Amino acid sequence: MWHETKASIILSVQFPIIQAGMAGGVTTPELVAAVSNAGALGMIGAGYMTADALKSAIQAVKAGTNKPFGVNLFVPEIPKVKDGELQRANELLDPVREKLGMEKVHMKPAVDVSVFFEQVEIVIRYQVPVCSFTFGIPPESVIKKLKARGTILIGTATTVEEAILNEKSGMDLVVAQGSEAGGHRGSFEGDFAHAMIGTMALVPQVADAVSIPVIAAGGIMDGRGILSSLILGAEAVQMGTAFLTTAESGAHALHKKAVLSATEDRTVVTSTFSGKPARGIENGFIREMTEYEKELPPYPIQNILTQEIRKTAAKQGNADYLAMWSGQNPRLSRELPADELVHRLAGEVDVLIGRIKEK
Structure with missing residues (x-):
C-alpha cells in the first residue's frame, strides 16, 4: 500500500x-x-x-x-541589533500604529x-x-x-x-x-x-x-x-x-477567508512582518513596508516589534495589517473538518493510483 x-x-x-x-x-x-x-x-x-x-x-x-x-x-x-536600527524600525512602524489607534511606543525587544x-x-x-x-x-x-x-x-x-x-x-x-x-x-x-x-x-x-x-x-x-x-x-x-x-484551525477568520479566496499570484515572500523571509498573501502592510525592508531588523526582533500591530489588527478585523501566511497553491484550499480532509487526501491518492493501474 x-x-x-x-x-x-x-x-x-x-x-x-x-x-x-x-x-x-x-x-x-x-x-x-x-x-x-x-x-x-x-x-x-x-x-x-x-x-x-x-x-x-x-x-x-x-x-x-x-x-x-x-x-x-x-x-x-x-541577532545583533544597534539602537539606531531599532529607532529607525520604530519610526517606520509609527504611522501604522497611528492608523490602528495605537500609542507610539518605541520598544527595545530582548530575545530570551x-x-x-x-x-x-x-x-x-x-x-x-x-x-x-x-x-x-x-x-x-x-x-x-x-x-x-x-x-x-x-x-x-x-x-x-x-x-x-x-x-x-x-x-x-x-x-x-x-x-x-x-x-x-x-x-x-x-x-x-x-x-x-x-x-x-x-x-x-x-x-x-x-x-x-x-x-x-x-x-x-x-x-x-x-x-x-x-x-x-x-x-x-x-x-x-x-x-x-x-x-x-485557530487562524483568524480573515486569514482563512483570504486563503480560501486567493490565487497563486497573490502570495509574496516578505520579511516586513518578522525580519525573516516568509510567504504570505500581499496586503497593505507589506505594500507600505517593502521599500524599507532592508532597514528593518532581523528576526525575531522585527517580529516582536510588529506583534502588537498584528494583535490590534486582528481585534479590529483589519486584514491589511495581519500576517496572512499562505503557500503558493491557495486555489486548492478547502474549508473542511480536519479529519475529513485527511480522509479525502488519502482517498484522492487511492483514486490516482487506481487510474494509473488502469492505463
Whole structure:
C-alpha cells in the first residue's frame, strides 16, 4: 500500500501525512488531535509559546487523542541589533500604529533563548513522541537528551546541504521544504536567495543525498501533490496551508477567508512582518513596508516589534495589517473538518493510483 512508507512506520501513523507545526495559534489542540485521530500526524506549533502554554497544549492534545503527535520548536536566533536600527524600525512602524489607534511606543525587544530549552524539557517531561525543528539545528546536547528519551526528531532543510547537516546531527527524518511553502522558510545555512528551490527540484536531490527518510513540503494541497512527492523520493509529506483553513484551525477568520479566496499570484515572500523571509498573501502592510525592508531588523526582533500591530489588527478585523501566511497553491484550499480532509487526501491518492493501474 502507498501509505506504508519508512516515515509512516517510524512515526507510527496510518498515513504519511504531517500537519505542519504552524506557530501563532493556528495549531489548536483540537486540530492536532483531529489530525492524529484521522491517522496522520498532528503537530503543535510551539514556536512562540511559553513553557506553560506548551504544557497546557500538550495536555489538551493528550486528552483528545491517544495517537502519536508532535511539537515543532524554533531553534533560537540572537541577532545583533544597534539602537539606531531599532529607532529607525520604530519610526517606520509609527504611522501604522497611528492608523490602528495605537500609542507610539518605541520598544527595545530582548530575545530570551531560555524559553527554547524550557520547551525541550516540557517535550521530554510529557513524553511527546515527535519533535521537529525549524530555523536550524539544535545544540548537540538537546539532540542527545531527546534521543535518549526515545523522541523521534525531524529537521528542516531548504537545500541539499542543510539536509546533509540535519542527517549528520542525528535527525531521524528531514523535511525538504520547497520555496512554494507558506510562512517562514527553514533556511539556516548560506544565503536565503540561493535556497529558493522549488519542491519538485528539491525533494529528489535531497532523497539522493541522505539516507534518512525525506518529508516533502511546499505547495502540497491534495492527493496529486502527495503522490507526486512519493514518486520523487519522499517518504511523507508535510502540509500547512491545507490545514490552515480547516474547522479546527485557530487562524483568524480573515486569514482563512483570504486563503480560501486567493490565487497563486497573490502570495509574496516578505520579511516586513518578522525580519525573516516568509510567504504570505500581499496586503497593505507589506505594500507600505517593502521599500524599507532592508532597514528593518532581523528576526525575531522585527517580529516582536510588529506583534502588537498584528494583535490590534486582528481585534479590529483589519486584514491589511495581519500576517496572512499562505503557500503558493491557495486555489486548492478547502474549508473542511480536519479529519475529513485527511480522509479525502488519502482517498484522492487511492483514486490516482487506481487510474494509473488502469492505463
